[in-house]
Amino acid sequence: MSSLSASEKPIERDPGAEEPKSDESVAAPTLYSDDAAVVVDGLDITYRVSLERKNSLKNALVRKARHEQVRYREVKAIKGVSFDVPAGKCTGFIGANGAGKSTLMRAVAGILPPTKGRIEVRGKVSTLLALGVGFNTALTGRENVLLGGMAAGLSRDQVNERFDEIAGFADLGDFIDMPLRTYSSGMRSRLAFSVSVFMNPDILIIDEALSAGDAKFKQKASQKMSELMETAGTMLLVSHALTSIQEMSDEVIWLHKGRLIRRGEPKEICDAYLEFLKVGDEAVVMEDF
Numbered sequence: 001m002s003s004l005s006a007s008e009k010p011i012e013r014d015p016g017a018e019e020p021k022s023d024e025s026v027a028a029p030t031l032y033s034d035d036a037a038v039v040v041d042g043l044d045i046t047y048r049v050s051l052e053r054k055n056s057l058k059n060a061l062v063r064k065a066r067h068e069q070v071r072y073r074e075v076k077a078i079k080g081v082s083f084d085v086p087a088g089k090c091t092g093f094i095g096a097n098g099a100g101k102s103t104l105m106r107a108v109a110g111i112l113p114p115t116k117g118r119i120e121v122r123g124k125v126s127t128l129l130a131l132g133v134g135f136n137t138a139l140t141g142r143e144n145v146l147l148g149g150m151a152a153g154l155s156r157d158q159v160n161e162r163f164d165e166i167a168g169f170a171d172l173g174d175f176i177d178m179p180l181r182t183y184s185s186g187m188r189s190r191l192a193f194s195v196s197v198f199m200n201p202d203i204l205i206i207d208e209a210l211s212a213g214d215a216k217f218k219q220k221a222s223q224k225m226s227e228l229m230e231t232a233g234t235m236l237l238v239s240h241a242l243t244s245i246q247e248m249s250d251e252v253i254w255l256h257k258g259r260l261i262r263r264g265e266p267k268e269i270c271d272a273y274l275e276f277l278k279v280g281d282e283a284v285v286m287e288d289f
């Protein structure tokens with residue numbers, strides 16, 4: 001695999017350093033490995049959040065009559081991020097709350113469009129399934145398995161063939177025939193994880209699955225992920241559990257406030273992040289408020 005080594009990637013920033021004054025992106029490398037399953041190039045994601053208290057039709061009509069505009073605030077969640085994930089490898093994503101990890105995963109999964117930049121996914125997009133995305137809380141677990149499976153590109157028969165395996169792994173008992181809104185968040189995550197991994201995806205995105213469910217399920221989930229990696233699936237893994245990230249990942253990417261700070265060998269990057277959390281605790285708190 002001819003992935004660029006961490007030292008060749010010029011995107012390293014001091015997390016304590018000042019934000020660039022302009023909107024300029026951090027220098028994006030244009031070289032990507034030929035066998036990359038995912039390429040993210042100069043990506044910006046900006047959310048537009050309405051500042052109106054209630055976005056009702058009545059309020060919209062009142063605003064129109066008064067010639068008032070809807071007021072928005074922009075949240076720049078991802079700023080000039082570039083990286084690649086070689087096929088068959090696992091890349092872990094770490095970073096403080098609000099760093100942009102989930103936003104990035106949703107963008108790679110095709111749920112959020114890039115505001116700027118490019119995302120290339122080499123594999124069937126239908127095989128991408130972010131955790132719980134597309135689940136309908138009014139439907140039962142069983143119906144959601146069908147929905148999730150079909151969203152991942154399988155036929156109804158193919159999902160039905162795998163149903164017992166999926167339900168067995170999620171181990172939800174009678175809850176499988178109850179509406180999802182009656183599930184605890186751990187139960188939802190268990191179902192979402194099971195649907196995701198039993199779809200045999202080319203690219204699997206797992207956002208915080210390692211914190212899903214109880215200790216027993218966590219162990220089962222981590223075993224299943226190891227199995228998946230052996231069958232050469234490409235994985236993007238987001239977690240605050242640094243030990244698991246180090247165990248599972250071939251490479252780790254550290255995000256901070258929407259920017260890619262460092263990428264490279266898992267232990268090295270996790271150690272640097274931990275050091276930053278220790279040393280930078282005060283600085284982060286000062287910066288964030």
Ligand SMILES: Nc1ncnc2c1ncn2[C@@H]1O[C@H](COP(=O)(O)OP(=O)(O)OP(=O)(O)O)[C@@H](O)[C@H]1O
Binds near residue numbers: 076104
């Ligand atoms: N739907 C949304 N609308 C507006 N802003 C959002 C939305 N989702 C996330 N954000 C903002 O985007 C930034 C990145 O959030 P994101 O959830 O991607 O971070 P994260 O690294 O996954 O955080 P955590 O570790 O807490 O899950 C944050 O400032 C957050 O407030």
